[in-house]
Amino acid sequence: MARVVVGLSGGVDSSVAAYLLKEAGHEVIGLFMRNWTDESPTLEAECPWIEDSNDALLVADKLGIPFQVLDLSAEYKTRIVDYMFAEYQAGRTPNPDVLCNREIKFDLFLQAAMSLGAEYVATGHYAQKFTSEDGVHHLLAGADGNKDQSYFLCQLNQTQLAKALFPIGHLPKPEVRRIAAEAGLATAEKKDSQGLCFIGKVRLPDFLQQQLAVKKGPIIELDREHSLFDQAVCGTPWKLDPSMGHPVGTHSGAHFFTVGQRKGLLVGGSPLPLFVLATDVQTNTVYVGQGEDHPGLYRPCVRILSQEVHWLNPAIALQPGERLQVSARIRYRQALVLCELRCDENGLELVPEEPWKAVAAGQFAAWYHENELLGSGIMNA
Numbered sequence: 328m329a330r331v332v333v334g335l336s337g338g339v340d341s342s343v344a345a346y347l348l349k350e351a352g353h354e355v356i357g358l359f360m361r362n363w364t365d366e367s368p369t370l371e372a373e374c375p376w377i378e379d380s381n382d383a384l385l386v387a388d389k390l391g392i393p394f395q396v397l398d399l400s401a402e403y404k405t406r407i408v409d410y411m412f413a414e415y416q417a418g419r420t421p422n423p424d425v426l427c428n429r430e431i432k433f434d435l436f437l438q439a440a441m442s443l444g445a446e447y448v449a450t451g452h453y454a455q456k457f458t459s460e461d462g463v464h465h466l467l468a469g470a471d472g473n474k475d476q477s478y479f480l481c482q483l484n485q486t487q488l489a490k491a492l493f494p495i496g497h498l499p500k501p502e503v504r505r506i507a508a509e510a511g512l513a514t515a516e517k518k519d520s521q522g523l524c525f526i527g528k529v530r531l532p533d534f535l536q537q538q539l540a541v542k543k544g545p546i547i548e549l550d551r552e553h554s555l556f557d558q559a560v561c562g563t564p565w566k567l568d569p570s571m572g573h574p575v576g577t578h579s580g581a582h583f584f585t586v587g588q589r590k591g592l593l594v595g596g597s598p599l600p601l602f603v604l605a606t607d608v609q610t611n612t613v614y615v616g617q618g619e620d621h622p623g624l625y626r627p628c629v630r631i632l633s634q635e636v637h638w639l640n641p642a643i644a645l646q647p648g649e650r651l652q653v654s655a656r657i658r659y660r661q662a663l664v665l666c667e668l669r670c671d672e673n674g675l676e677l678v679p680e681e682p683w684k685a686v687a688a689g690q691f692a693a694w695y696h697e698n699e700l701l702g703s704g705i706m707n708a
Contacts, residue, residue, distance in 0.1 A: 330354040331492060332440035333449045334432060335386060335394070337379025339514040340451025342386040343503045344494040346510050348449060349390050356443060357387040357394040360436055362403040385513040397439050399431060406430040412538045418608035419689030420585040429482040437490055447492045452476045455496035456488060463640050464488035468698040471499040478659045481693040481703035482637055539582055544611035545569060546576040546594060549604060549623055556622040561630050561676050564708045565605050567614055578613050581606040587624065587685025625682035629657060629692055631704035633674040638702040645670035653694040657683060657706065668694055675704065
């Protein structure tokens, strides 16, 4: 049996992960990550860390395992929060949850666990790991398709996967709650956490306004028939200027909006809902179009630059000129789409059978073969 440090988050998933490991005879240590303590941007009664740490302690006491709190708030601010602000300021849409797993849970937290003599780190992610006879670690989707969280782990490498355990990845969520209830765990009926990783539920513009200034600018509506939309080029942002459309309102800062966004525009009078088609932080302009089938919302493919391409197993990385049939998604909980992955000297192109909708530069695309996650990368456009 092994010594395993479990990232006890105060939720039911990590609680059951710890319980199953303890029942299997492992030496289990519970470690709660204190990564965010600033309550100012959170919605009322939604700052989670104090309640979560108390719940994690209750679970550890119930299981009879050691429990510690690890303060990573300074590192979290540097690696995750500052990254978020920089990306939004540049007009890109980051995914802090993916970076949180790569930079915090399976880096700094993993290092802390190893210092405690742990052989593995376990989390409550709905994902599965398989190690083949050649020693390669494979990341598989969680068995519960409604809860699969492999996308959030798409930046892990072989060293990190070697130390990772996902004890509940083979279970459906209702079964996890049933196990928690039968074991008498305090988190059995606790609602799933929402919002930003370790921060909680926030109104994003309020959070971003801590560092990004409010700056009034125009909202420009683009007609569906504009010839620009017949000239989409993979990885090339739209070349827009306000003269291409007509003003329909104002906004408080282009960096507060993302492609595909519908809420928060505060523009009325349109026959169909308005969606953000593009933003330009240089001119502080938000471009919108009517209807979720507006051609400006769709792109024929996405490009991932060479320096942003990540393969969980580098040995299978494509070389220039090679192609691979995969399934892929460009956001969490999106259904997998059949695609062709094309490699050239500059990176990868991910070409779907049908055009991608609402491609946001800065987000992660992840590609799979059957239920194995092969790689990921930050989308250029």
